[in-house]
Amino acid sequence: MFEHSIKVPRHFKISANIVKKVATEGGSVKNLLYDSKLRFFRTNVIYALITETIKHSGDVDKLFEATGILTKEPRLDPWLAKVIATELIFGKKELPGRSKPEETILSYKELFEKVPLPPVEVKSEGNFLFIYFRYKNLLPAATMAESTEKGPLIPRHTQQAAYALAILFLYSIAMFTLPFVAFFGVRHILSEYYPVDTFMRTVWSVVSAVVVVNSIIFLYAYKAYHEKEYDEHVRRPRYVRINTNLLTTSDAIGAFQDEGYKFIRCTSGSYDDYLKQIQGLTEYDFTQDYHVKTMFVFHPNTKFHDYDLYLENKLILQDKATALPVHLLAPPQGSVILDMCAAPGMKTTQLAAYIRNQGKIYAVERNEQRYETLCDFVNKTESKCVTTMHRDSLDIKKGECDDAEYIILDPSCSGSGMQLSIHNYVEDVRLARLTSLQEKFLKHAMNSFPKAKKIVYSTCSLFPQENERVISNVVKSSRAKWKVLNVKELLKGNWNNFGSGMYGEMGTRCLYSKPDSDLTTGFFLAVLERDPKQEKPEDGTDKETSNVKKEKKKRPVEEDSVAVEAASAELNDEEVLKDRKKKKRSKEECNVQRLSNDNTIKNKKHKEADSETNDNVEENKFDNEESKKSKKKKKKDRENDLAEEINFVPDNNVDDSIEEQKKKKKRKNKENEVEERNKSKDVNTNLENDLAEEISFIPDNNVEDSIVEKKKKKKRKNKENEVEERNESIDVNTNGDSCEPVKKKKKRNKE
Numbered sequence: 202m203f204e205h206s207i208k209v210p211r212h213f214k215i216s217a218n219i220v221k222k223v224a225t226e227g228g229s230v231k232n233l234l235y236d237s238k239l240r241f242f243r244t245n246v247i248y249a250l251i252t253e254t255i256k257h258s259g260d261v262d263k264l265f266e267a268t269g270i271l272t273k274e275p276r277l278d279p280w281l282a283k284v285i286a287t288e289l290i291f292g293k294k295e296l297p298g299r300s301k302p303e304e305t306i307l308s309y310k311e312l313f314e315k316v317p318l319p320p321v322e323v324k325s326e327g328n329f330l331f332i333y334f335r336y337k338n339l340l341p342a343a344t345m346a347e348s349t350e351k352g353p354l355i356p357r358h359t360q361q362a363a364y365a366l367a368i369l370f371l372y373s374i375a376m377f378t379l380p381f382v383a384f385f386g387v388r389h390i391l392s393e394y395y396p397v398d399t400f401m402r403t404v405w406s407v408v409s410a411v412v413v414v415n416s417i418i419f420l421y422a423y424k425a426y427h428e429k430e431y432d433e434h435v436r437r438p439r440y441v442r443i444n445t446n447l448l449t450t451s452d453a454i455g456a457f458q459d460e461g462y463k464f465i466r467c468t469s470g471s472y473d474d475y476l477k478q479i480q481g482l483t484e485y486d487f488t489q490d491y492h493v494k495t496m497f498v499f500h501p502n503t504k505f506h507d508y509d510l511y512l513e514n515k516l517i518l519q520d521k522a523t524a525l526p527v528h529l530l531a532p533p534q535g536s537v538i539l540d541m542c543a544a545p546g547m548k549t550t551q552l553a554a555y556i557r558n559q560g561k562i563y564a565v566e567r568n569e570q571r572y573e574t575l576c577d578f579v580n581k582t583e584s585k586c587v588t589t590m591h592r593d594s595l596d597i598k599k600g601e602c603d604d605a606e607y608i609i610l611d612p613s614c615s616g617s618g619m620q621l622s623i624h625n626y627v628e629d630v631r632l633a634r635l636t637s638l639q640e641k642f643l644k645h646a647m648n649s650f651p652k653a654k655k656i657v658y659s660t661c662s663l664f665p666q667e668n669e670r671v672i673s674n675v676v677k678s679s680r681a682k683w684k685v686l687n688v689k690e691l692l693k694g695n696w697n698n699f700g701s702g703m704y705g706e707m708g709t710r711c712l713y714s715k716p717d718s719d720l721t722t723g724f725f726l727a728v729l730e731r732d733p734k735q736e737k738p739e740d741g742t743d744k745e746t747s748n749v750k751k752e753k754k755k756r757p758v759e760e761d762s763v764a765v766e767a768a769s770a771e772l773n774d775e776e777v778l779k780d781r782k783k784k785k786r787s788k789e790e791c792n793v794q795r796l797s798n799d800n801t802i803k804n805k806k807h808k809e810a811d812s813e814t815n816d817n818v819e820e821n822k823f824d825n826e827e828s829k830k831s832k833k834k835k836k837k838d839r840e841n842d843l844a845e846e847i848n849f850v851p852d853n854n855v856d857d858s859i860e861e862q863k864k865k866k867k868r869k870n871k872e873n874e875v876e877e878r879n880k881s882k883d884v885n886t887n888l889e890n891d892l893a894e895e896i897s898f899i900p901d902n903n904v905e906d907s908i909v910e911k912k913k914k915k916k917r918k919n920k921e922n923e924v925e926e927r928n929e930s931i932d933v934n935t936n937g938d939s940c941e942p943v944k945k946k947k948k949r950n951k952e
């Protein structure tokens with residue numbers, strides 16, 4: 202072979218080598234192909250090319266002889282020439298590249314066409330059995346490979362119809378023969394070997410015939426039931442994303458063309474036109490995705506698992522739908538991004554490629570094993586701007602990822618969109634737990650990152666409960682103001698499936714990607730943007746952010762995480778859960794210990810209070826009653842809050858968890874009260890913060906009413922505390938013992 206500046210397509214070279222081996226050394230094409238240890242990914246295409254070359258070998262020899270090409274072109278490798286000529290004359294009738302051997306063969310095309318050859322055997326498309334076997338891949342690959350420029354030899358729908366008819370035909374033959382065989386067979390056996398009377402003989406014969414009929418019907422129904430899954434599976438194209446940190450898209454296109462693929466442009470029209478076009482892609486074609494320009498689309502049968510570029514992590518096998526969140530998040534280079542549920546890292550690495558490693562990505566994953574996979578994938582793809590964090594995202598505290606501007610939230614979900622069967626079933630309880638956790642995640646994303654301006658929430662579920670409902674519930678009740686962007690507008694009208702209006706207009710602004718119409722896995726996504734109007738009040742201070750800050754100051758994230766744990770328990774990762782449960786238990790034990798200490802202090806107080814004057818006792822009573830009332834009210838508020846958080850959970854188990862959460866909250870309350878009493882300084886500031894915190898929890902609708910009510914409550918509490926504070930401050934000033942019983946202090950004051 203001589204050297205050429207433009208590379209000969211690899212599939213030609215491999216085919217030529219194998220044809221040469223078969224002709225000179227003998228052996229099976231299949232064995233040679235699989236033994237060759239070459240990492241090509243189009244085995245079926247190469248196999249077809251080889252068998253075609255062998256089949257037409259005699260004709261090609263005649264062409265070469267008649268034109269004298271091999272003597273006129275001494276540098277042309279005869280085996281490669283054979284393969285290329287076969288493709289040009291008997292195959293696709295065109296050549297993909299412009300390498301020297303291809304150019305040479307092309308220059309002989311006219312001469313070849315003048316050479317008389319015996320007529321080519323024509324296969325009838327109408328031949329029923331041919332179509333059947335063709336569809337079932339039972340014909341030799343050479344025959345299978347027949348694909349013209351116009352597309353496959355037999356259109357897909359014709360293949361399917363033929364297959365269905367053939368199956369029906371076979372079943373009907375079985376129905377009309379096998380029951381008779383059963384009937385007469387059984388009758389014969391009984392009359393010959395078992396002496397029973399005529400009636401019983403007839404009964405057994407009929408029964409056996411009926412059993413056979415029913416078995417055939419059952420088999421037919423069973424096959425039809427599984428047919429749908431198979432069908433949906435084969436229709437989805439193969440999507441490949443280019444890791445643009447390691448390979449440019451133009452180099453990728455070049456590499457595909459080198460392999461003999463033909464680039465088809467499908468993106469100039471509407472999205473619907475594109476969808477039609479990609480359904481017609483043959484095994485020889487590829488095209489660019491309509492939306493994600495670093496993604497390419499191939500025929501569903503295309504295999505990449507042995508392909509060099511895939512093994513070098515320059516190509517990532519990723520479904521188109523799962524690439525949409527990054528496409529719609531669209532962070533500019535240099536931005537800071539948080540991926541809250543990162544493993545195995547598809548979106549993380551896509552993000553790194555999207556921003557060309559210019560910026561910072563926090564990739565958080567809770568599960569240890571999956572975290573390792575994430576780290577491995579991040580390293581292999583050279584996603585250098587990624588900082589991996591083995592953490593629970595819900596535990597991320599202030600100061601850790603405060604600079605995050607863009608958030609990808611792709612939490613655990615039922616995965617209903619990934620399953621091919623339409624008979625998806627997820628238990629109500631599991632669904633309720635998932636949605637509860639998904640809401641927690643979204644709330645956390647919206648409220649805990651002061652610089653966050655855009656969030657993309659996504660799931661691979663087709664259940665609205667995990668999708669539109671989560672968005673609508675959380676956005677409506679959010680204390681940070683976010684709006685749901687209209688995905689249809691973002692995609693300039695080029696999309697067809699959206700969320701339902703069942704959960705308000707917000708739902709219709711979200712996107713669904715569906716296997717049957719978008720030719721992807723089932724997927725959902727919503728794009729949220731912080732509403733700048735709600736952000737900057739007239740004085741220029743960032744109201745929302747400051748609310749969040751205040752809230753964070755008062756309420757450590759730890760508290761959140763405890764509440765969340767109840768909801769997130771039962772989800773994956775047993776070990777992590779065990780660990781969390783342990784932590785929870787020790788926290789509770791700690792709380793109990795602190796409470797018991799607190800109680801002894803209280804008991805002490807009561808004992809001392811007994812010895813006080815009547816006035817003081819009365820005052821004390823009043824104080825206690827007031828504080829009891831306010832406690833009751835507080836408790837009720839908290840219960841309401843809690844009920845709101847898990848309001849749709851319809852199950853006994855979940856009721857238990859509500860009880861548990863209530864108890865936990867109660868315990869925490871008591872603890873907080875003790876702490877509050879201990880704080881002698883900054884009481885007013887803290888109260889302000891408390892107020893801000895509580896106000897910020899109130900759902901939008903009743904905000905004003907509840908604020909007034911809460912303010913009143915707080916005023917009452919303020920007065921109550923002021924009395925305490927005054928007494929305490931004297932004490933603190935004198936001996937710093939803030940834990941001294943109030944009554945004792947009051948008494949000393951009077952003195």
Ligand SMILES: C[S@@+](CC[C@H](N)C(=O)[O-])C[C@H]1O[C@@H](n2cnc3c(N)ncnc32)[C@H](O)[C@@H]1O
Nearest residue numbers: 542543544545546547548566567568593594611
């Ligand atoms: C749907 S997968 C994410 C897929 C990923 N975004 C991708 O594109 O490759 C959800 C992941 O979130 C992780 N996860 C669940 N709860 C988490 C939590 N509280 N904090 C961090 N990661 C969590 C799960 O272990 C799982 O790996």
